[in-house]
Amino acid sequence: MITNKKNKKIVITVLLTIVLGSAFVFSLLGKNKTSAKEKELLDVLIWGEKTDLFDHIFQKFEAKYPSIKIQVSFVSENYYEDFMREQISSEKKIADVIFMKPKYDTFLSLETRGRLTDLTGEIYLDNYQSENLKIYEVNKCQYAIPFISNKLVACYNLSVLEKLNYEIPKNAQDLEKIFREALRREITPIIFGGEDEKGFYEMYIQWLMLVLRNFNQTSFFANDLQNGKVRADDPVLLEYMELIYNLSQKGYFSNKNLLINTAEAMDAFESDKAVVIMSDIWSLYQQLGDDFEKKYMPGSLVVEEGEANEINSLSFILGIDSKSDAKENANLLIEFLSTDVNEDDIELPEGMHLLNTEADENSLYKKEYDYEVYMDKCAWWIKEPFKDMTARLLSDQKIEDVIASTEELFESLTIPTYIYVP
Numbered sequence: 001m002i003t004n005k006k007n008k009k010i011v012i013t014v015l016l017t018i019v020l021g022s023a024f025v026f027s028l029l030g031k032n033k034t035s036a037k038e039k040e041l042l043d044v045l046i047w048g049e050k051t052d053l054f055d056h057i058f059q060k061f062e063a064k065y066p067s068i069k070i071q072v073s074f075v076s077e078n079y080y081e082d083f084m085r086e087q088i089s090s091e092k093k094i095a096d097v098i099f100m101k102p103k104y105d106t107f108l109s110l111e112t113r114g115r116l117t118d119l120t121g122e123i124y125l126d127n128y129q130s131e132n133l134k135i136y137e138v139n140k141c142q143y144a145i146p147f148i149s150n151k152l153v154a155c156y157n158l159s160v161l162e163k164l165n166y167e168i169p170k171n172a173q174d175l176e177k178i179f180r181e182a183l184r185r186e187i188t189p190i191i192f193g194g195e196d197e198k199g200f201y202e203m204y205i206q207w208l209m210l211v212l213r214n215f216n217q218t219s220f221f222a223n224d225l226q227n228g229k230v231r232a233d234d235p236v237l238l239e240y241m242e243l244i245y246n247l248s249q250k251g252y253f254s255n256k257n258l259l260i261n262t263a264e265a266m267d268a269f270e271s272d273k274a275v276v277i278m279s280d281i282w283s284l285y286q287q288l289g290d291d292f293e294k295k296y297m298p299g300s301l302v303v304e305e306g307e308a309n310e311i312n313s314l315s316f317i318l319g320i321d322s323k324s325d326a327k328e329n330a331n332l333l334i335e336f337l338s339t340d341v342n343e344d345d346i347e348l349p350e351g352m353h354l355l356n357t358e359a360d361e362n363s364l365y366k367k368e369y370d371y372e373v374y375m376d377k378c379a380w381w382i383k384e385p386f387k388d389m390t391a392r393l394l395s396d397q398k399i400e401d402v403i404a405s406t407e408e409l410f411e412s413l414t415i416p417t418y419i420y421v422p
Contacts, residue, residue, distance in 0.1 A: 038067075039066075039067060039068065039069040040067055040068050040069070040326065040329055041068075041069050041070075041071050041326075042068050042069065042070050042071065042096050042097065042326055042329050042330065042333060043071050043073070043093070043095040043096045043097070043324075043326075044058070044070055044071065044072050044073070044095055044096065044097045044098075044099065044333070045072075045073055045074070045075065045094060045095035045097075045098050045099065046072065046073075046074045046075075046099040046316075047074070047075055047077065047080050047099060047100060047101040047316070048074065048076070048077055048101075048282060048283075048286050049074055049076055049077075049286055050285065050286050051072050051074050053346060053347055053348065054072070054099075054346065056345055056346065056347075057337070057341050057345045057346055058070045058072065060336075060340065060341075060345065061333060061336050061340075064336065064340070065329075065332060065336075068329050068332070070333075073095065077101075077262075077283060077286060078262060078263065080101050080103070080106075081103065081106065084103075084106050084109070084110070085109075087115075088109050088110060088113050088115060091323070092323070093321050093323040093324060093325075094115070094321050094323075095321055095324075096320065096321055096324040096326045096327075096329070096330040096333075097318065097319075097320060097321075097324075097330045097333050097334065098318070098319045098320070098321060099147070099316045099317075099318060100144065100316065100317045100318070100319055101315075101316075101317075102146070102313070102314035102315070102316070102317050107136060107143070107144060107317070108138075110143075110319070111138050111143045114322055115321065115322050115323070116143040116144060116319045116320070116321070116322055117143070117319070117320040117321070117322045117324070117327060117330075118141045118142065118143060119142045119143065119144075119145065119320065119334075120140075120141050120142045122142075122331065122334075122335070123335070124331075124334060124335040124338040124339065125142060125145070127338040127339060127356050127357065128145060128146070128338065128355060128356060129355070132145075132146040132355055133145065133146070136317060143319060144317040144318060144319040145317060145318040145319070145334065145338075146314050146316075146317050146355050147316045147317060147318045147337065147354065147355060147356065148314070148315045148316040148348065148352055148353065148354055148355065149312055149313070149314060149315065149352060149353045149355055150280050150281055150282050150312070150313050150314055150315030150351070150352050151280065151281045151298070151312060151313070151351035151352070152278070152279070152280045152281075152312070152313050153278075153279070153280070153281060153284075153298040153299060153300070153351065154190075154276045154277075154278055154298070154299055154300065155269075155276060155277050155278075155279060155284050155296050155297070155298045155299075156168050156275065156276050156296065156297050156298075156299060157269060157270075157272060157274065157275060157276070157277075157295070157296055158295055158296060158297055159272050159295060160182070160187060160272050160274070160275050161178070161275065163185075163272070164178060164181045164182060164185070164187075164275070166178045166181070168297060168299050176250075178275060179250070179252045179275070182275045183251055183252075187272075187273060187274065187275060188268060188273060188274040188275070189252045189274070189275050189276070190252060190253065190274070190275065190276050190277070190278065191265040191268060191269055191274045191276070191277045191278070192204065192265065192277075192278050193261065193262035193263075193264070193265030193266065193277070193279070201386070201387040201390050201391060203278055204244070204386075204390045205386070207240060207243060207244060208237075208240045208386070211236060211239045211240045211243060212236055215235075215236055215239065217236045221234070221236055230410055231407060231410060232385070232389070232402075232403045232404075232406040232407040232410055233403050233407070237389075238399070238403075241389065241393060241399050241402060241403075242399065244390060244393045244394070245393050245399055248393060248394055248396065249396075253394060265277060266287050270288070280313060280315065281298060281315075281349050281350075281351040281352055282315045282349070282352060284296070284298065284349075285349040292349065293349075293350070298351060315352060318334055318337065320334070337356060338356045339356075341354065341356065342354065342357075385406050385409035385410050388405065388406055388409055389402055389406045392405065392406075
């Protein structure tokens with residue numbers, strides 16, 4: 001009996017220890033939960049699905065500001081426009097900090113509806129080139145910050161080139177040979193993708209930009225457009241029309257060979273049914289993943305007047321949601337991104353660069369960015385005239401007829417005075 005009592009005491013003691021220990025553990029867990037709850041959440045939205053690229057810099061930010069916890073979500077490229085339209089029309093918060101796609105009409109819609117916070121006067125703006133900032137300045141107020149640049153390129157399918165027994169072309173003659181051989185084998189020479197007809201024609205802007213750049217006309221043309229002086233028989237536009245017309249007549253561009261849906265275009269490219277796709281580095285990286293720069297190779301696309309360089313555009317712009325209730329912390333994050341982050345902190349694909357450092361007068365970025373500014377907003381400026389011009393050329397209309405029909409559209413074109421022109 002004594003033994004049993006002792007055993008009972010031991011059992012009771014053990015049970016008490018377990019219970020008290022558990023209570024202690026649960027109290028600690030409770031404290032941890034409380035601590036986690038006490039952390040201030042900062043919602044961040046990133047366009048595109050490769051949010052892991054930003055993990056390291058977000059971790060660095062949380063280490064610097066332990067009371068803040070970043071909560072990341074994303075919107076896929078194909079759903080971005082629809083998502084933003086829904087958010088603009090609703091009264092809901094999009095996110096505290098938005099890593100936006102530099103779609104200028106979407107940016108203007110957000111700004112016009114009062115959905116972006118005015119960042120004018122923030123000290124971190126000094127870390128960005130004034131030329132870059134002016135793109136997203138409306139009525140002298142700063143509503144977004146260009147954060148990462150992006151190259152628009154022709155991406156070649158190396159498997160297809162191998163089948164055709166060709167390498168990436170170094171001149172216009174090589175390119176023409178590849179295109180001819182591709183057509184002979186019933187392979188699409190070039191694919192453009194767009195979610196709708198408007199987006200599809202906007203892809204042709206890359207060709208217009210190549211022509212403008214070859215003739216060193218980018219700034220002149222932009223200023224003429226801003227001042228309402230552009231005519232459909234402008235020498236640069238004529239050069240563009242001839243390029244598209246010739247390619248269309250040769251069969252490189254035709255209704256048969258061109259795909260409008262982005263997903264279909266990418267599927268055809270990945271399944272070796274197309275030589276080259278026109279896109280940007282970020283979109284290609286998201287779509288092609290680990291195969292990017294292994295099975296595919298980004299490069300410049302040769303046009304009739306010689307080899308054109310790759311085109312710079314933008315990939316991300318930063319903004320703070322006007323409906324955010326955490327604007328102070330949102331500002332801390334943007335300040336952190338502008339001062340504490342460099343290109344060693346983020347694994348960007350080759351061809352993409354952070355824009356958070358003031359460039360030298362002789363910097364390559366500065367020299368190229370005037371062009372980049374125009375590239376990013378060209379579709380929005382030209383609107384219907386450009387779309388109409390391209391569509392008519394692709395439907396085999398004569399250049400003279402296209403000039404006559406487009407001239408009327410140019411005459412009625414008006415451009416808001418607050419749009420920045422380099």
